[in-house]
Structures are given as C-alpha cells and as structure tokens.
Amino acid sequence: MNDMQAPVVALTLGDPAGIGAELIARLLARADLVAQANVVLVGDPWLWAEGQRIAGLSVTTIPVASLAEVRGRANAGTPAFLAVDTVAPEQVHRGQAEAAGGRSVLAVLDRCMDAASRREIDAICFAPLNKFAMKQGGLKHEDELHHFAEHLGVTSYFCEFNTLGDLWTSRVSSHVPLKEAAGLLSVERIVAAARLIYHSLQANGVTAPRVAVAGFNPHNGDGGTCGREEIDIIAPAVAQLVAEGLPVVGPYPADTIFLKARDGELDAVVTMYHDQGQIAIKLLGFSKGVTVQGGLPIPITTPAHGTAYDIAGQGKANVDATANAFQIACRMGRTYRSGDSLFGAPTSTTPTSSLS
Incomplete structure (x- = not known):
C-alpha cells in the first residue's frame, strides 16, 4: 500500500x-x-x-x-x-x-x-x-x-459488536443483569442494532451483508406458548428492516441460528442479550x-x-x-x-x- x-x-x-x-x-x-x-x-x-x-x-x-x-x-x-x-x-x-x-x-x-x-x-x-x-x-x-x-x-445509536473471522454479532442488551434483558427488547432497539451492524459490515468491505435476527425465548416462543416477544416485538422489527430495504431475516431460534452462521450462511447475527451471542462466538474461536x-x-x-x-x-x-x-x-x-x-x-x- x-x-x-x-x-x-x-x-x-x-x-x-x-x-x-x-x-x-x-x-x-x-x-x-x-x-x-x-x-x-x-x-x-x-x-x-x-x-x-x-x-x-x-x-x-x-x-x-x-x-x-x-x-x-x-x-x-x-x-x-x-x-x-x-x-x-x-x-x-x-x-x-x-x-x-x-x-x-x-x-x-x-x-x-x-x-x-x-x-x-x-x-x-x-x-x-x-x-x-x-x-x-x-x-x-x-x-x-x-x-x-x-x-x-x-x-446516535451505538453498540458493541463481537466478531470471529467473517461472522459478526450485535446485541440488543449488553452489560446488564439478565433479568433486565426482556424489558430492554423493543422494535426500535432491534432495528437500530440490525441497521448498525449492516452498515458497519459494509464499512468493513462486505457489499451486501447477510444479517439474521435471533429469537429471545426457547424454541422461538413456540408460537406464543413460551413467550410472545418473537410475535410482538422481534418479527415486527424484522418486517420494518425489510421495508427499509435491508435484507434481514428472522427471528430464528437462538439455539440453532449459529449453526447457520457456522456453515457460512450468514455474515451477522443480531442477538437479544450478551451471552446469547458471546457463548457461541467464544466456543467457535475464543483465541481469535x-x-x-x-x-x-x-x-x-x-x-x-x-x-x-x-x-x-x-x-x-x-x-x-x-x-x-x-x-x-x-x-x-x-x-x-x-x-x-x-x-x-x-x-x-x-x-x-x-x-x-
């Protein structure tokens, strides 16, 4: 150079x-x-x-x-x-x-x-x-x-990303007690987290980032029987992002979304709280x-x-x-x-x- x-x-x-x-x-x-x-x-x-x-x-x-x-x-x-x-x-x-x-x-x-x-x-x-x-x-x-x-x-909005090779993660809540994480979920925060990581990946050289959003509850809420955050908050946030022209998908169950990421299907995962993404990233490559x-x-x-x-x-x-x-x-x-x-x-x- x-x-x-x-x-x-x-x-x-x-x-x-x-x-x-x-x-x-x-x-x-x-x-x-x-x-x-x-x-x-x-x-x-x-x-x-x-x-x-x-x-x-x-x-x-x-x-x-x-x-x-x-x-x-x-x-x-x-x-x-x-x-x-x-x-x-x-x-x-x-x-x-x-x-x-x-x-x-x-x-x-x-x-x-x-x-x-x-x-x-x-x-x-x-x-x-x-x-x-x-x-x-x-x-x-x-x-x-x-x-x-x-x-x-x-x-304006800011948050911490964690990355491993070509995979990036952002999160909707971070350094707070887990009991407070549900109260921090909102359409606005999810949209902001996804929008920010999408544009930041572009700044890192990824022309069209593939971004997916994780669910919050076990089994993605099981149709509302195990929590309604996916129905009431996360899915509407994804719909708003798509309407803005960002090709964001989800929500996907949190216990399987990183399998897609591991297999190279995603560039970024928007997680709902700190350890939801951190455990996966550190297991995939703590030293990197x-x-x-x-x-x-x-x-x-x-x-x-x-x-x-x-x-x-x-x-x-x-x-x-x-x-x-x-x-x-x-x-x-x-x-x-x-x-x-x-x-x-x-x-x-x-x-x-x-x-x-």
Missing part, C-alpha cells in the same frame, strides 16, 4: 498489569501486518520495553513528538512511537487490577480519541483492558464503549475473536479476550485476536479516511441511547 494512502492506526498497550504490551510486541514484529497501515504506538516507554522483553523480541520504532506528525511522515513503513508518561513501574503489580493501571488506560485512550476528533488518526486498536481497574481509576460508565461515546460526543465498538465516529477495535492476568509476564500470550482486531481497524480506517458514507450507521431517528 502507498504510505501516503495508508490509514493512520493508533495502537495502545492496554492494562499495564496484563498481557497487552506483550501482544503489541508480537503484533508489531510482523511485517505483513505493519504494512497494512501507518502505525503509531502510544504508551509508556518502560511498559513497551517490558512487553518486548516478555515476548523475546526487539521491535524498531521511530519516535514522534505528537500524533499530528504521524500522517505523511517519512518511513511510514516502520511503526511510530509516541512516548507518554501515565504510570510508574512501581505502581504496577503484574496480574492485579489496580487504579493506577486503570488511570493509565483512560489517559492513553483519551489522548487517542482527541487525536481522532482532530482527524490526526483514522482508527484505534487497543490491547486488553480491565473494567474494574478502569472504574477504580475514574471510569464513570458501565464500560469503555459508553466512555468512548461520551468523549466523542455521540448522540474481536470486539468492534460500533456506531462511533471512528473505528475502534480490540481483541475480545481480556487481560489474562493469570499468564501475564510468562510470554504465553496468543496474538491471533489482536492481529485480527488490528486488521479490522485497518480496513475500517481506510473507509473512514476516504470519507465513505458507509462508515458506521447513518444517524437514526430511533432511539438516541446506546444498547445498554
């Missing part, structure tokens, strides 16, 4: 007590991946050095003084490194979720988002973080997606899954697994999911940089809150 046309993708090291720095070292040691973007790593120098040591690698980077100077720089085929000072080594205890680590993660991500708002970068790919550490460190939201949305001034922060004005991706505190520092971290997250960030970053209207979903008139 021409260096001048390559998207500028910012990478972060994630929670300093986890496996993030090791993962980024393994990622940046692969020339085939680095060649897909103009890469800039943002992180503490000591943590970056530690990640390379744990991975048994030495990665060449070119220092930059600001994210503004990354685009158009000479030697864009070599990763840039923006050194920041967010956490001291003595504040980090490997394998532990602590406020200092959470503050570090927030500081780096906020700096990247500010650069994104100034169009200095085209995508962000962050190494695993820990929500508990971030909440100790000042996170005021239930998760990082809601923090991103507030920081970037998002007022990716989380995409859907509906934001800039692509943001991360591996779907966590900080793996239990193996931090042991040199065992598997880079596959991080590599996949980076490649999605590159593809969507190219769409974003081009100004293509397919990036994300068009602003919806329904509803303006996120998928909780």
